[in-house]
Amino acid sequence: MSLNSKAVGSMQLGDHLCLFFDNDEERRSIMAAYVRDGVRAGQKIIYISDAVTATEVLDWLLGAERDAPVAGPDGPGGPGDAADPVDLAAAMEEGHFVVRTAEETFLASGRFDPQGSLDLMATEIDLALVQGYSGVRIAGEARFSLRRWPGTEQHGDFERMLDEMFMTNDLKAMAICQFDRRWFDAERLAELEACHMGHVGADAYYDDGSLRITPIFSPPGVALAGVIDESTRPAAEKVLESVATRTNLLCLDVGGVTDCDADGLRLLTRADGPERGPNRGLLLRGVAPRLGERIESAGLARASGLAIDPAPR
Structure with a gap:
């Protein structure tokens, strides 16, 4: 990986990274590891989907767990995974793993408001810490910004403001923003890349x-x-x-x-x-x-x- 990239398993609280992908298996592998590691660490996971339901997101992530290859003793599939299995369905039932659509999250007021969305995230983080979680993992699918909902033309501003919030505050949170190269053109991706601390990639086998x-x-x-x-x-x-x-x-x-x-x-x-x-x-x-x-x-x-x-x- 390049110097401005991290394996998903190496992410720490305070990271705000982007995932540029053109392969659904790559995205699923990274996001399954991100969610699984968060449950193990006692962190609350908030997954913001473009439009699909919580059940669909859960089924999608469970597919990555089923398809994961067996690895060597120091990689995924080794003794650590076997000794510490993660039940994502149970985590969802307990509120440990929460899925919301972008429309539910960002358009409650009828339009996308960057500052209001940041305030909502800050409130979610504070609430999770009060509930006893050790931190918060946020994952967001960004394709909603192409739907021409009111205010979504400010999505770039939101990403810049979010990055500044992570850079200037000691947040007990981390975030991955997901961008599909098949939907975002190269110029737009270059602008969005500048709004993140770096890229996230898959863990080593x-x-x-x-x-x-x-x-x-x-x-x-x-x-x-x-x-x-x-x-x-x-x-x-x-x-x-x-x-x-x-x-x-x-x-x-x-x-x-x-x-x-x-x-x-x-x-x-x-x-x-x-x-x-x-x-x-x-x-x-x-x-x-x-x-x-x-x-x-x-x-x-x-x-x-x-x-x-x-x-x-």
Whole structure:
């Protein structure tokens, strides 16, 4: 991730980050982790949807929980998740996890009022703290701002004011604002980006300091960075086996791989082998010249269904 980005699991109270996405699975993965982590931390979650109901949001997030890949011992799916499961449905019933539509939240007075919306958020935060929560997690879908409701032309002002509120106050809250690149043009996104402290991204599936495996969503797969050797290979194999079963074409971005032993090469080139079924493919993306030469000399470049995309020179 870039310097102005944070993994969702690393967010702290006081963060006001944006999520720019063009893939629904990416958004769902990040938001499910955000909500789940908030419940575990004893924080109240306020999710502001564009228009869908609380039940629909819950079903959508539960789908991410069901589809999450198994990871290594230091990533999602490891002992920490198993030992501390989260019942999102129960959290919603208890008021720990609240979903409201943008219309309910921002248009109670008949028009969108930036200052009134900020005051409402401040009141919600104060109330949650009085109720005993350790903080508040706010998540907002921003597509409502394109609906031409009265006052929504001031949405940019609202984002700037919200960022200033987070920057100048010691808030026991954090926020993610969600922007779909398929609806917002590049110029508008650049303006909105400037109204946030940075971007939020997905958590790593595995990271032990030597090897980091993170999800990519378009095309679906993972990015690997670091060393693949005897110590890290079992975790990599576990992640790849889980991810490979979920897509017909698996992309492994290996541009960050600095070293890889012979067994690691075989793992990378067979990550979506024929035993996983017919009509499946594997793309190795960002293959450095040295890594490509080793794959070729080992006779692995001609594996069935394998395509190799060299790194730019």
